[in-house]
Amino acid sequence: SQQGEEDPQALSIQEGENATMNCSYKTSINNLQWYRQNSGRGLVHLILIRSNEREKHSGRLRVTLDTSKKSSSLLITASRAADTASYFCATEAAGNKLTFGGGTRVLVKP
Amino acid sequence: DADVTQTPRNRITKTGKRIMLECSQTKGHDRMYWYRQDPGLGLRLIYYSFDVKDINKGEISDGYSVSRQAQAKFSLSLESAIPNQTALYFCATSESPGKSEQYFGPGTRLTVT
Numbered sequence: 001s002q003q004g005e006e007d008p009q010a011l012s013i014q015e016g017e018n019a020t021m022n023c024s025y026k027t028s029i030n031n032l033q034w035y036r037q038n039s040g041r042g043l044v045h046l047i048l049i050r051s052n053e054r055e056k057h058s059g060r061l062r063v064t065l066d067t068s069k070k071s072s073s074l075l076i077t078a079s080r081a082a083d084t085a086s087y088f089c090a091t092e093a094a095g096n097k098l099t100f101g102g103g104t105r106v107l108v109k110p
Numbered sequence: 111d112a113d114v115t116q117t118p119r120n121r122i123t124k125t126g127k128r129i130m131l132e133c134s135q136t137k138g139h140d141r142m143y144w145y146r147q148d149p150g151l152g153l154r155l156i157y158y159s160f161d162v163k164d165i166n167k168g169e170i171s172d173g174y175s176v177s178r179q180a181q182a183k184f185s186l187s188l189e190s191a192i193p194n195q196t197a198l199y200f201c202a203t204s205e206s207p208g209k210s211e212q213y214f215g216p217g218t219r220l221t222v223t
Contacts, residue, residue, distance in 0.1 A: 030210075031210065033212075040198065040217065041217065042200055042202075042214035042215050042216045043200070043214045044214070094211060096207050097155060097158060097177040098155075098210070098212060100145075100152035101152075102151055102152045103151075
């Protein structure tokens, strides 16, 4: 079973707009991570937020974590065509394994 | 050169055949993982290894086995392939409990006919 569930499943935006996707999970976690996957390729780590952190930034990425609601959001600002990809959240709980969500497919139209 | 490599990149095999997927890494990480991804879905953990002498089952280990030949090498075997094992397979590594971000190989697309 998947720990993380992402919403929406798919998102289509114009270049320059912001993209927001959400991740909900079920159990207590050590940290939550976001990954990007370009079509059929390996996942690339984007950002990690620990359970005692509420917000984190990396370039055009902003991640929030609300442990009381067991949810996280990823915001990509000023999107570019190159941001077209699938985005996955992954939670790390006890046992140091990652559990991945089903992903959000993002299409950025030029 | 890529830090995490997988061979083969694509493979078509028949039902009942034994097949091995190989993963090598030059990152010097102790921890290695095998995942499968089905179309439109996230990754599911098959097996993982935290060091050379450590092998652990993941969420979906039935029908698979692994071998950790060295720190740098982690192989996944399908003893008798079946069509519902058709999927994209990924190997990944991570450094330590405190640095749990994972680094992925390019994937192996396996088709079982």
